[in-house]
Amino acid sequence: xxxxxxxxxxxxxxxxxxxxxxxxxxxxxxxxxxxxxxxxxxxxxxxxxxxxxxxxxxxxxxxxxxxxxxxxxxxxxxxxxxxxxxxxxxxxxxxxxxxxxxxxxxxxxxxxxxxxxxxxxxxxxxxxxxxxxxxxxxxxxxxxxxxxxxxxxxxxxxxxxxxxxxxxxxxxxxxxxxxxxxxxxxxxxxxxxxxxxxxxxxxxxxxxxxxxxxxxxxxxxxxxxxxxxxxxxxxxxxxxxxxxxxxxxxxxxxxxxxxxxxxxxxxxxxxxxxxxxxxxxxxxxxxxxxxxxxxxxxxxxxxxxxxxxxxxxxxxxxxxxxxxxxxxxxxxxxxxxxxxxxxxxxxxxxxxxxxxxxxxxxxxxxxxxxxxxxxxxxxxxxxxxxxxxxxxxxxxxxxxxxxxxxxxxxxxxxxxxxxxxxxxxxxxxxxxxxxxxxxxxxxxxxxxxxxxxxxxxxxxxxxxxxxxxxxxxxxxxxxxxxxxxxxxxxxxxxxxxxxxxxxxxxxxxxxxxxxxxxxxxxxxxxxxxxxxxxxxxxxxxxxxxxxxxxxxxxxxxxxxxxxxxxxxxxxxxxxxxxxxxxxxxxxxxxxxxxxxxxxxxxxxxxxxxxxxxxxxxxxxxxxxxxxxxxxxxxxxxxxxxxxxxxxxxxxxxxxxxxxxxxxxxxxxxxxxxxxxxxxxxxxxxxx
Amino acid sequence: xxxxxxxxxxxxxxxxxxxxxxxxxxxxxxxxxxxxxxxxxxxxxxxxxxxxxxxxxxxxxxxxxxxxxxxxxxxxxxxxxxxxxxxxxxxxxxxxxxxxxxxxxxxxxxxxxxxxxxxxxxxxxxxxxxxxxxxxxxxxxxxxxxxxxxxxxxxxxxxxxxxxxxxxxxxxxxxxxxxxxxxxxxxxxxxxxxxxxxxxxxxx
Numbered sequence: 001x002x003x004x005x006x007x008x009x010x011x012x013x014x015x016x017x018x019x020x021x022x023x024x025x026x027x028x029x030x031x032x033x034x035x036x037x038x039x040x041x042x043x044x045x046x047x048x049x050x051x052x053x054x055x056x057x058x059x060x061x062x063x064x065x066x067x068x069x070x071x072x073x074x075x076x077x078x079x080x081x082x083x084x085x086x087x088x089x090x091x092x093x094x095x096x097x098x099x100x101x102x103x104x105x106x107x108x109x110x111x112x113x114x115x116x117x118x119x120x121x122x123x124x125x126x127x128x129x130x131x132x133x134x135x136x137x138x139x140x141x142x143x144x145x146x147x148x149x150x151x152x153x154x155x156x157x158x159x160x161x162x163x164x165x166x167x168x169x170x171x172x173x174x175x176x177x178x179x180x181x182x183x184x185x186x187x188x189x190x191x192x193x194x195x196x197x198x199x200x201x202x203x204x205x206x207x208x209x210x211x212x213x214x215x216x217x218x219x220x221x222x223x224x225x226x227x228x229x230x231x232x233x234x235x236x237x238x239x240x241x242x243x244x245x246x247x248x249x250x251x252x253x254x255x256x257x258x259x260x261x262x263x264x265x266x267x268x269x270x271x272x273x274x275x276x277x278x279x280x281x282x283x284x285x286x287x288x289x290x291x292x293x294x295x296x297x298x299x300x301x302x303x304x305x306x307x308x309x310x311x312x313x314x315x316x317x318x319x320x321x322x323x324x325x326x327x328x329x330x331x332x333x334x335x336x337x338x339x340x341x342x343x344x345x346x347x348x349x350x351x352x353x354x355x356x357x358x359x360x361x362x363x364x365x366x367x368x369x370x371x372x373x374x375x376x377x378x379x380x381x382x383x384x385x386x387x388x389x390x391x392x393x394x395x396x397x398x399x400x401x402x403x404x405x406x407x408x409x410x411x412x413x414x415x416x417x418x419x420x421x422x423x424x425x426x427x428x429x430x431x432x433x434x435x436x437x438x439x440x441x442x443x444x445x446x447x448x449x450x451x452x453x454x455x456x457x458x459x460x461x462x463x464x465x466x467x468x469x470x471x472x473x474x475x476x477x478x479x480x481x482x483x484x485x486x487x488x489x490x491x492x493x494x495x496x497x498x499x500x501x502x503x504x505x506x507x508x509x510x511x512x513x514x515x516x517x518x519x520x521x522x523x524x525x526x527x528x529x530x531x532x533x534x535x536x537x538x539x540x541x542x543x544x545x546x547x548x549x550x551x552x553x554x555x556x557x558x559x560x561x562x563x564x565x566x567x568x569x570x571x572x573x574x575x576x577x578x579x580x581x582x583x584x585x586x587x588x589x590x591x592x593x594x595x596x597x598x599x600x601x602x603x604x605x606x607x608x609x610x611x612x613x614x615x616x617x618x619x620x621x622x623x624x625x626x627x628x629x630x631x632x633x634x635x636x637x638x639x640x641x642x643x644x645x646x647x648x649x650x651x652x653x654x655x656x657x658x659x660x661x662x663x664x665x666x667x668x669x670x671x672x673x674x675x676x677x678x679x680x681x682x683x684x685x686x687x
Numbered sequence: 688x689x690x691x692x693x694x695x696x697x698x699x700x701x702x703x704x705x706x707x708x709x710x711x712x713x714x715x716x717x718x719x720x721x722x723x724x725x726x727x728x729x730x731x732x733x734x735x736x737x738x739x740x741x742x743x744x745x746x747x748x749x750x751x752x753x754x755x756x757x758x759x760x761x762x763x764x765x766x767x768x769x770x771x772x773x774x775x776x777x778x779x780x781x782x783x784x785x786x787x788x789x790x791x792x793x794x795x796x797x798x799x800x801x802x803x804x805x806x807x808x809x810x811x812x813x814x815x816x817x818x819x820x821x822x823x824x825x826x827x828x829x830x831x832x833x834x835x836x837x838x839x840x841x842x843x844x845x846x847x848x849x850x851x852x853x854x855x856x857x858x859x860x861x862x863x864x865x866x867x868x869x870x871x872x873x874x875x876x877x878x879x880x881x882x883x884x885x886x887x888x889x890x891x
Contacts, residue, residue: 262812263810264812265811266811266877269780269811269878270780270781270811273762273776274762275748275756275764275776275777277749279749279751281749281751281752285750330813378751378754379754381785383784384784384807385815598812599812599813600811600812600813635811681813686783686784687809
């Protein structure tokens with residue numbers, strides 16, 4: 001993209017943002033990254049699906065918060081803080097739910113929980129109301145408990161319901177990371193509140209009365225001279241906001257926030273994908289005269305679209321092709337482009353196209369399209385909707401004969417890699433950078449041999465001196481040994497076979513060095529019926545732990561591990577997965593994952609695993625849990641690609657609830673080409 | 688005047704539309720103005736994305752009924768239904784499909800002067816979004832214009848549209864009936880307008 005275009009676009013974006021700000025006051029972000037004033041919450045919400053990273057600091061501590069508006073009413077935040085009295089790092093989660101929308105006379109009301117599964121350092125609950133008066137003034141007032149009830153607290157009014165609310169029980173001793181629900185809304189309560197004034201489109205002034213006494217830090221790291229805080233918030237751009245604060249009558253505070261929305265792509269819209277070849281309309285444009293065989297013309301034109309032709313058959317008036325989409329994140333776009341290439345290369349006598357989408361050599365879905373419909377609907381005002389209605393999608397269990405030139409197929413790449421690690425108490429972020437060599441050989445349809453070797457160039461992962469204190473088999477907590485000894489590491493070397501054992505059923509067998517820490521055999525079967533939002537899968541693996549140097553050697557520990565998995569696509573982008581089975585350390589239990597998945601490939605989710613390992617045996621954190629982010633690269637660059645950046649954020653990785661990390665798991669391989677995903681993404685058919 | 692060859696067009700398009708920094712839009716426009724399009728071997732269209740300052744020459748890639756699709760070699764494209772913009776491609780924010788029916792009728796002088804016009808776009812989350820504009824066509828007024836740098840006379844039509852708080856204007860210059868020889872058409876509030884010019888003397 002030329003610089004001129006970038007500049008012009010940015011200016012316009014800034015203008016748009018200005019207009020938007022003028023209409024309503026933006027929701028402020030407090031020092032916890034949540035809807036709020038300065039240190040206190042407000043009753044507002046961010047726009048649905050808004051995602052932000054906020055870093056705030058003042059004398060006492062610094063906090064980095066990843067916040068997501070999970071539903072229009074529910075916001076969640078994961079925070080990583082450096083807390084000075086202990087000179088330690090702390091991880092915590094918060095939830096904020098807007099109970100009531102603001103009306104003409106009634107305020108918005110929200111309830112929130114801070115630090116629900118952490119060390120309870122920030123443990124506090126609140127009920128807060130917010131009301132705007134005019135276009136630029138907004139008041140909030142609330143009642144806080146726990147830490148938010150620590151200054152000028154009074155007897156809990158909830159005691160009127162039950163006297164037990166008046167006492168906040170001590171936190172249950174343990175490894176942290178548990179839901180301390182017996183404390184919630186109990187003990188003394190205190191009032192907090194504040195006012196916000198939107199000075200202009202970019203600047204907001206805030207004053208608040210904080211009910212947080214900072215009892216652990218006051219007099220140790222700073223002197224809390226006053227409960228009143230003052231702040232100035234300035235929107236540098238629609239994405240960036242900075243806040244300057246005068247905190248507790250004695251300290252300066254600063255915050256920088258980057259906010260975006262996975263649903264919006266203001267710069268690129270639906271992307272910078274090069275224009276597709278137009279439909280050739282029979283009778284209006286003749287087939288180009290050439291001696292080049294049909295197969296070679298098709299292959300060439302499809303490759304130009306990032307699509308591989310696996311097989312071709314023309315019988316009567318029907319042309320069938322099997323293709324693999326290597327470029328577009330949504331398969332509907334690959335189907336649309338394949339169809340247009342077919343109109344340009346097929347003789348006029350062919351009037352029906354069957355396009356079989358294949359993945360890892362396995363046929364998944366066939367899409368039957370009438371050539372006449374393509375000609376008629378290309379520029380129809382309802383061309384997308386009609387083309388869905390007139391397409392026939394079927395489960396495809398049989399491949400067509402592969403082209404003689406298709407197999408064997410080779411591929412390889414040398415690329416840089418970055419391997420990060422978060423939340424080590426000695427260094428919150430560590431990373432290795434190196435070069436990776438990867439290769440794939442496909443001798444036959446469905447059969448794949450692949451390998452990856454990584455060579456570290458520099459990095460800090462091996463600096464970790466943490467040794468495992470786990471009482472379980474050390475299936476994950478020896479990771480620093482793998483980091484240290486695997487300077488040149490065979491990350492993966494496998495043979496895999498993907499196949500269709502029955503209609504709507506998919507199968508996989510993978511053997512070899514499956515991941516950094518385990519080798520063995522992995523088998524999987526998935527039932528994903530057409531037109532349904534659910535799927536069921538089962539996986540059984542026999543694996544043996546690998547040597548720390550990640551060469552070919554193995555250690556003594558071996559285990560049979562596996563899961564039965566249920567998947568369900570809920571309305572409005574939500575997705576749940578439940579895995580029940582045996583984990584790597586031999587523990588039995590279940591993992592629940594809830595994700596919000598957007599049509600453009602963004603995914604924000606959370607997972608938790610409970611197994612029969614007692615919390616004390618699990619160690620710090622009590623049970624395995626975390627957050628996952630998937631960022632599609634095409635969202636960032638505008639250029640079509642299927643690559644995504646996956647960011648799993650685990651507060652701590654222990655040995656309980658640990659799963660094998662094998663590549664090619666069927667659900668993720670298959671679902672994009674199954675009919676529900678194809679239909680959901682059909683907007684890209686004509687792109 | 689310099690002759691226009693396929694090679695010049697291709698080079699210019701690659702440089703200009705792909706965004707090569709050496710050729711600024713003014714230089715590109717000047718070069719186009721110096722070219723003799725009567726020597727062109729195929730139909731060409733001069734296209735100027737006003738907001739982004741990207742100027743290029745596109746070749747005809749396909750015809751479907753009355754819709755012509757024009758593309759540059761690096762994958763930027765527009766589709767025009769008798770000169771009325773119905774789709775953009777490869778330029779980021781754009782139009783999935785616009786309904787040109789009423790505009791075409793109005794330009795022919797036969798249809799209603801007040802009508803509704805539908806635009807469909809694809810959002811950043813791949814959902815189809817619709818916007819219906821209320822439009823009024825005014826004109827024609829005979830005007831002196833330049834197209835591909837050369838002076839000409841054409842009938843100017845102006846289509847003023849609004850939808851909620853969004854207002855936009857499309858301009859069309861026609862000759863011999865409803866043949867659009869130049870236009871300035873709205874894409875969206877961020878992408879702005881695109882100007883199309885049929886070069887004088889180029890094959891149609």
